[in-house]
Amino acid sequence: MSRIDLSGLKKYTVMFALLALMGLFSLTSPYFLTWRNITNIINQNTYFIIVAVGLSFVMIGGGIDLSVGYQMSLVGVVTAKLMTVYGTPVWLAIVVGLLLGTLLGIINGLIVTRIRIFPLIATLATSMVFQGISYMISQSRTLRNYPEQFLVITKGKFLGIFLDVWLALLVVVVASVIYYTTVFGLRVMALGGNEEASRLSGINTRRLKVSLYAICGFVTAIATMVMISKANTTHSSFGPGTEFIALTAAIVGGISFMGGEGNMPALVAGVLLLGVLGNGMQLSYSLFTHWGVDPQYIQYVIRGLILLGAVAFDEYQRRARQGRHRTKG
Amino acid sequence: MNTEYVVEMKGICKRFGGIHALRDVDLELRHGEIMGIVGDNGAGKSTLMKILSGAYLPDEGDIYVDGCQAHIRNPQDAFRLGIGMIYQDLALFNNLDVARNIFIGRECARGPLSLFLDKRRMYRQVEDLIRELRVDIRSPRLSVARMSGGQRQMVACARAIAFESKILIMDEPTAALGVTEASKLLGLIRSFRDRGLSILLITQRIPDILAIADRVFVLKGGQRQGVLDVSQVTLDDVVTLIVRGKDRNGVQAPSMEYRSFG
DSSP states (O other): OOOOOOHHHHHHHHHHHHHHHHHHHHHHOTTTTSHHHHHHHHHHTHHHHHHHHHHHHHHHTTOOOTTHHHHHHHHHHHHHHHHHTSOOOHHHHHHHHHHHHHHHHHHHHHHHHHSOOOHHHHHHHHHHHHHHHHHHHHTTOOEEOOOHHHHHHHHOEETTEEHHHHHHHHHHHHHHHHHHHBHHHHHHHHHHHOHHHHHHTTOOHHHHHHHHHHHHHHHHHHHHHHHHHHHTEEOTTSSTTHHHHHHHHHHHTTOOTTSSOOOHHHHHHHHHHHHHHHHHHHHTHHHHHHTTOOHHHHHHHHHHHHHHHHHHHHHHHHHHHHHHHHHHO | OOTTEEEEEEEEEEEETTEEEEEEEEEEEETTOEEEEEESTTSSHHHHHHHHTTSSOOSEEEEEETTEEEOOOSHHHHHHTTEEEEOTTTTOOTTSBHHHHHHTTSOOEESGGGOEEOHHHHHHHHHHHHHHHTOSOOOTTSBGGGOOHHHHHHHHHHHHHTTOOSEEEEESTTTTOOHHHHHHHHHHHHHHHHTTOEEEEEOSOHHHHHHHOSEEEEEETTEEEEEEEGGGOOHHHHHHHHHHOBOTTSOBOOOOOOOOOO
16 A cells, blocks of 8 residues: 655644644633743743754764753753852853763763664663762752852843743754754764765764764753753752653654654744643643543643654654655665 | 776685685776676675775775775775775665765865855756766756665766766666666766776676676685686676686686576
8 A cells, every 4th residue: 555755744744733732722721822821831941942952963863862851960960069069150060061961972972882782772771870970969959049140041031032042042043054054964864864874975973973962962961051040949850851852842843763854943843832732731721620630640641642643653754765665666 | 016907906805703705805907997796696796895995894905096005994985096886775865865965975065164065066066967977867956765766876876976986886786777777777887987987897687797898707605716808708608607616726617508587
């Protein structure tokens, strides 16, 4: 049976789904489609957008990083402890945090390329290590009361918009420029599309992979700054779980689980779709309780089903392409 | 070293674990000739060519290009020496368009530190290349994923010769093609020779070799069996050498009859 090619549609599916979901929740709650609520959704999701962009580098390159949430835990604790316990200047604590994030990414990349462990398993293992170290450093204490300069990241405004929204926008724009206009971006797409062919084309695939994990670690560290600044407190349990939202958003946003595909606007729409889902269900509380369902818990079920659906759609597309080659070969 | 040859491979050995894929193989390719590389499955044809293209490192042996010793440690080294290879699976990127497939690894770059792609130059050069090769590809912006087997083969050919290659290695180029497409490709290979390229052509289709090659190099069990001048041999001679090889004294076995499966 022939398969229908939906690759062109895939780019816009998530945008349509986001608009449809917003339309649905505007009917179920009068508070949903208000300026305040919409800006609230965007503000609450800035660090998810940034992490998803970081993760996209690894995923488009054909890999996966399940440790991003645990990297956030470790980077957050180290940065917070430097500022609150050791009185380190804010700029220096941020620089150390960003370098640490990059280092954690490099470690993941080296394990994947040198020891040649499947990325899913390698990053699952390092996530445990990162979280353990995070707890050892924080001694499971909550770190709070950051200097005012650090809180500017999420409390400061430019042209009436919070700085972390600008930061997320900047990260998305820079990633788009890298993917679509640079030699590096093309090689990332090629690596995800066909790793062996990339090697035969003279690309140093090992070095490229390590650099992708390093970028992911660096961008995740940026997201960590936003996350802990927004909360004005940190604990080792802050961060884990983010990887699931970022991964779901990436796949829903059209980044192929197999690598080689993806676009940033759809990725942002993927994050916002999950954000709208959580927010809209909370605002439609009475409707869900009327059906005897707690919206706080059912949203996990729905998020899981969305991830399954997106992966199934991605797999369908891949098989459709393979079928076409067999027919034409 | 003899500069009559554009490539000389001397005493090439390659092992994969306990298996000797190649044993002390010598190969000489003349300037501007098409040399067929034939042998049964597992004879070592692709391994030998992958060593020349930098995909594999030899365990022993030396390679000379234009009489100078060449150290080919990776595909980039081979590109620099003017060696291009078209792999059996074509090694294309289905997620990229024609121009990007051709330029990947050797992109036209601009801007500070050559960070940015010079897309305009890439597309223009590929348009010129398509016109020059007279191949059936409508636009350099077409996605390779949507192309037929013949068109994909043409993209792989264009990529292999786009960067002033002087030695072209083709691994089973006609294997997945229909009669018409295979015939077109053989014509294209001839035109490459006319442009001065030296070509190593791996194939199981012996009649193809007899139709376009100047000499044929025969491998069996990872060992060189001989090099035959195509103008002086028959199909049966080639098949006999492939199947029976030479005896211990280096004498070729008597001819056997070739039966085509096609």
